[in-house]
Amino acid sequence: MFRFLVATWTATDIPAGYRRAEPVVRMSTGYWWNGFSYERTRRDALLDQRWRIRWSDPATWRDLRFTGIAPITAGAIASLPPAGVAVAVLGFGQPELSARLVGVLGLTAAVAGAPYAWRSAEPVAVRFLRASSAMVLADRVAELTAQRADTTVAQAAEIRRIERDLHDGAQARLVGLGLSLATAEKLMETDPDQAKALMREARAGAATSLTELRELVMGINPPVLNERGLIDAVRALALDSPLEAEVSAEVPLRLDPPIESALYFGIAELVTNATKHARATRARISLRGWSASSGRTDTRWWRRQPPGPRRSTRC
DSSP, rough: HHHHHHHHOOOOOOOOOOOOOOOOOOOOOOOOSSSSSSSSHHHHHHHHHHHHHHHHHHHHHHHHHHHHHHTTHOOOOOOTTHHHHHHHHHTTTSHHHHHHHHHHHHHHHHHHHHHHGGGGGGHHHHHSSSSSSHHHHHHHHHHHHHHHHHHHHHHHHHHHHHHHHHHIIIHHHHHHHHHHHHHHHHHHHHHHHHHHHHHHHHHHHHHHHHHHHHHHHHHHHHHHHHOOOOOHHHHHHHHHSSSSEEEEESOOOOOOHHHHHHHHHHHHHHHHHHHHTOEEEEEEEEEEEOOOOOOOEEEEEOOEEEEEEEEEEEE
């Protein structure tokens, strides 16, 4: 509340700086983890988390310290204009000239100091409510550490996926290719026909391995997405799709690479689901509502159905 008043009166923004509560997660054991302890119920976990954050948050202690210091400092200075008005009222009520002069001085001080008295709250609030640079730096370091951990986990999962795809796909086919060529080399003199058949099989396996490697690289990030942007990448995706896909876009604007990648793979998943599960025959993808950091996609597909009114599914 006082931060809002200071911002309104002095145009000084003081961030609250309260710690954000982590989501409460239910574990496989049935207990709820709130970031501090395990509790039997979600309600107990939320209550325990709330109290722990409240009394361990430095922002809470800054508020308590300010509550005790503000009346002594800013409160005393802000009370000077009312005190001057009170002196003026008492002085004008006395018949002596000296008392009336004191009343005039009190009224003058009250009128002159009124516009500035409430500004005394600004330095006090900034000093005791705003987090120190060390605290801000510590919070930023903690945030970056958490982001780095999330990025590391995501990259590790992506590496495991690539290793799994290589092990189960291209690697196995390349091993089989080597065995086929070794067998064909042995049969070249004794059974040329069988050797030729093995070489044809090896050539087909090499083509399949090359296709799988290309698909693996495409799964990481399609080259057309890096070179030509999201719209052309979606159009290429529509051409490769078994559906009769139509792509429309309002503005050919390049977005940030992470946003383009997320939108591309989201659209690819929608088209795949439409092909596999919706039994669609046609699809229409509309990219619109561009801004500097985000966009909006509108995907529709049509299913095969008996004659009658045509229905579409929108996502």
